[in-house]
Amino acid sequence: MKKQFLTKLLPAAIIAACTTTPAHATNWLMLQGTEPADQAPRAKLWGFVQLDYQHTDDTKLKAGPGKGKPAAFNQMAPQLDSASGFNVKRARIGVRGNNLPLDKKVNYFLLAEFGNNGITTGKGASQGQLTDASVTLNYIPGARVRAGLFKTPGSEEGLQAAFVANYINFSNATDRLLLERDFEYESGNTERDGPVGAFRDTGVQVFDTFNLGGWDTSYAVMIGNGSGLAVTNNNGDMDTYLYASTEKVFGDSKGPRRQGFKLYAWNQSGKRDYNDGTPTSPGTEQSQNRTRSGVGTTFFNGKYRMAAEYIMADGMIYGGTSGARTPDDGGTFSVLPDQKADGYYVSLGYRPISTVELDVRYDKLNSATDKNGTGGANAERVFETTTLGAQYFFNKKTSLKANYEIRSVDAPNSNDTVNDILDSIDNRISVQLTAVF
Secondary structure, three states: OHHHHHHHHHHHHHHHHHOOOOOOOOOHHHHHHOOOOOOOOOOEEEEEEEEEEEEOOOOEOOOOOOOOOEEHHHOOOOOOOOOEEEEEEEEEEEEEEEEOOOEEEEEEEEEEEOOOOOOOOOOOOOOOEEEEEEEEEOOOOOOEEEEEEEEOOOOHHHHOOHHHOOOOOOOHHHHHHHOOOOEEEEOOEEEEOOOOOOOEEEEEEEEEEEEEOOEEEEEEEEEEOOOOOOOOOOOOOOEEEEEEEEEEEOOOOOOOOOOEEEEEEEEEEEEEEEEOOOOOOOOOEEEEEEEEEEEEEEEEOOOEEEEEEEEEEEOOEEEEEHHHEOHHHOOOEEEEOOOEEEEEEEEEEEEEEOOEEEEEEEEEEEEOOOOOOOOHHHHOEEEEEEEEEEEEEEEOOEEEEEEEEEEEEEOOOOOHHHHHHHOOOOOEEEEEEEEEO
């Protein structure tokens, strides 16, 4: 894994560093984990709402045991029971600040989700799910300490604030490799066991940022439970998270849409327990290494925007539903414990005027690439999506996005039946209104 990181990810970083093509370049570690010592209020109420409309043609499965039934990948998440409609995708409210006048070197961050998404659905989840609860201690120069439940240092799509994302849906690599799901067998079926991980964990992080030759250079080292939004450790093992970034900030721009050019790299490593069996043959609980690594770059100068990231994964690869069927039609979720994957995305944006941005993103995921891994060569899937987008900014806190996703999935080592199933995937139209308060 380390050899692959050096031979694949570091050359990508060099290429990114030489790129002059003009994505928001923001220090998310500092923006989400700290408060200005002399300016932050004791309690600042904040949050945001995202209202979605999504639509596909609802093409039915063309082959397999679910032939003629709805295809899971053409349905709206998280329920997967409708191909089009409106949804309150995110509705988050929180409070943050310093505990002044007691001590300006201590600050806190609380956030809860009330929308309809992977966080608030699944067995044991609730329509009011705690997503963040952390305290940051700013006593040690160069080594701030953050403890609690919060976003883990890693991929830009996961680490950034959702309300400034330039696209409505995640890239394939981020969605399937980093947005971790838990499943369990129940009454002969596999169902989601609790909320998605939401790029979060409970643990302790040491981090800070420094000005090195005019570059805003940051690091983070974190140890966490590896249990997502669950606040307790469910297998006795710990996950480690490593992150480094360096950014040339343009002018005196600040906040979540700060202008600059950033390079970053990250690694996450841990173990997951799983039951290697079927609903009728439970099997024996086993443990599997789970590692994720990535390198990327962002650039935003107010008019032009660019982002690119390459992600590698080893162990616990999300496999979707059997035959692409929905859970209502007998589709069971799967995870490929001993498999590998890699993927990337490249995104470009252009603002002809300050209130309008035109975007295009291409992303590709090569899933289950290890022919000797779980499922063998037949498990390999190649996901490709080209997203055409537009954003309109009513003001700094209110925006409207529209996306058209041209989607395809291929099984290069499988038979015609499998590829006919995958050929049922539709393009997708999405519209989203975002308001921050």
